[in-house]
Amino acid sequence: MAAHGYSELNPSRRLLMGPGPSDAHPRVLRAMTTPLLGHLDPEFLELMEESKTLLRSAFGTANDLTIPISATGSAGMEAAFVNVVEPGDDVIVCVNGVFGQRMSDIVGRCGANLTRVEADWGATVAAEDVAAALKAVKNPKVVAIVHAETSTGVLQPLGDIAALARDHGALSLVDAVTSLAGAPVDVDATGIDVAYSGTQKCLSCPPGLSPITFSARALEVIQARKTKVQSWYLDMSMIARYWGEERVYHHTAPISMVYAFREALRLVDEEGLEARFERHRLHSAALAAGLEALGLGLGAEAGNRAPMLTLTSIPDGVDDGAVRRRLLSEFNLEIGGGLGVFAGKMWRIGLMGESCRRSSVLTCLDALETCLRDEGQSIGAGAGVSAALGYYADGA
């Protein structure tokens, strides 16, 4: 007799349009029902190899050490830093949102000397500011920057900053949690040394893994360390021996998540990266047209909006929490609230991976219109949906 007697899982069927997780494809969910293999079973090792190959394509890299870390995207951030940074190192972090701040926090926990290059929330970081920091810092080891800031919806150009880092003998370290498979990351072409991501954004795999890649230059830095990596669990010198040819036991890989990850990457492979990027561009532009027709402002500066995450301002007098609760309870639609300085001021609307489709755009605009009108906003009937449809018809 069960002591607690909780019932079978029976959650509501949401449309996930927040900052992640996004909806998972049924094939990805189904992959997780595959019976378990052992983590050293030759058949599992083959699936690991296939996952690495598919992941390299998604990252746009030939880097050998390109694997999923056995924890969520935030652990990928930590793994990136703790492996290449040692106490006393000089590290430059670009900060224009929550995730740059989080990087700074982690750098401090590494005992490194932190230099912050700041930009306004909603703006990109200027390459000349990074150049100035590189000149001012004695021996810069790492320049870290977020590609798509999930707190602001900004897509950061990376090429100039990666080149500057390299010119100064520093590694470039990029947060691609939200961008991977939704916008070009192009690790090798851009000259990025370390990049990490999450599975629950544009890959549309459930959260739980953090894809990461290290360049040959980054590996040299790791091999030249004088101190042990402060995290045993995230020590790439050991993890690489499990994911590499030696297959030395380190920890037990999360088998079912790797199944899901491989299937999500198969879907990316089938769609093709370029088509996937274009899909994200198209639907986010249609969403933006609709939001503006609803009288809502857009958060990130024009020209640098992340195509998978749109920030939109909450009009004066509209109750942030009440609208989001109603969207969830009445429309089964999740959008995100603001983070940090944007809390209560901005909504974050994701169009990521499987959630990024025409029906999501129309459903969201329609539901938002209803809620905003009931909150006292004056909006013409169907204004948002009409503008999006107009964009699809003419502007695409």
Add this chain to the structure above:
Amino acid sequence: MAAHGYSELNPSRRLLMGPGPSDAHPRVLRAMTTPLLGHLDPEFLELMEESKTLLRSAFGTANDLTIPISATGSAGMEAAFVNVVEPGDDVIVCVNGVFGQRMSDIVGRCGANLTRVEADWGATVAAEDVAAALKAVKNPKVVAIVHAETSTGVLQPLGDIAALARDHGALSLVDAVTSLAGAPVDVDATGIDVAYSGTQKCLSCPPGLSPITFSARALEVIQARKTKVQSWYLDMSMIARYWGEERVYHHTAPISMVYAFREALRLVDEEGLEARFERHRLHSAALAAGLEALGLGLGAEAGNRAPMLTLTSIPDGVDDGAVRRRLLSEFNLEIGGGLGVFAGKMWRIGLMGESCRRSSVLTCLDALETCLRDEGQSIGAGAGVSAALGYYADGA
């Protein structure tokens, strides 16, 4: 057109009798096909609460901070140490196998002063040796010990050592990765301050989470820290605010794994802990009888054998790798090889959670007998299976 074109998942159907993962119940696998909720969705928060309640029962604790860490069991070990240990602290680690060694490695990475209390592989750690270490160390902060050593198959008595730690003002920290839900851990009754586990052993949930619990005393130690926890990802002061009433965003919870975890705990709740312990005791005793009838020695000392993991010696002249490869390829049966000093000398046969059943015992003994005979061992036909059946008939 897919660039890589890897095929749909189609692995062989294994019987998992290694040191983990164990077979997952179909209900647990099915739970992961449930469409995703957002990680701050009220419906997900309710599932988190239910998981915490079920986990407290499994651990035998009323500790408020009892949650699954969003990474595998090894990360639970790291989380346990990095939260309660600061640089310069005195930490005592009991070492009688691989996982005590791993604890020592992590303690070193924390910058703490390590004192090892050693015992032979296959033996338990003596309480008097721990008492001597507690007297010798100036200001012991933590006494760490493994409950079921996955490298040796030893089940370590905990009560005396936890009491000694408390008497000296130190926290007791226990690795319950392999024991939880297979043998009594009884956190509160035993007086354990920090315990962590994995999902892929006797809980029979896929690997990917690490259940952990902290006593009020442990929380006081965390609150009194002078330094930040070296791991941002595993910083319990932040994680507790997401799993607690504040629901402050820290990282995105691995939704599907939490679904699976809750379902695995529901199955434990339905079976009942006592019945589950008795099941593990019964089948491991039957397995041991069968192995001895096959002429194989048992690894751990009598009276302290872990009921979920049996170590058995590989006879002279038998090819370890060849037998395990044949068990896998011909019988679809996974058993584990030896770790550390037992590599090539011992097999590790798990009877964990869903894998712990009469049919597993008989299948394993039958397959082993075939392999051993073909390796030149002289064994009467059906000797192992007969001995196990005899145990079930008479000895149970």
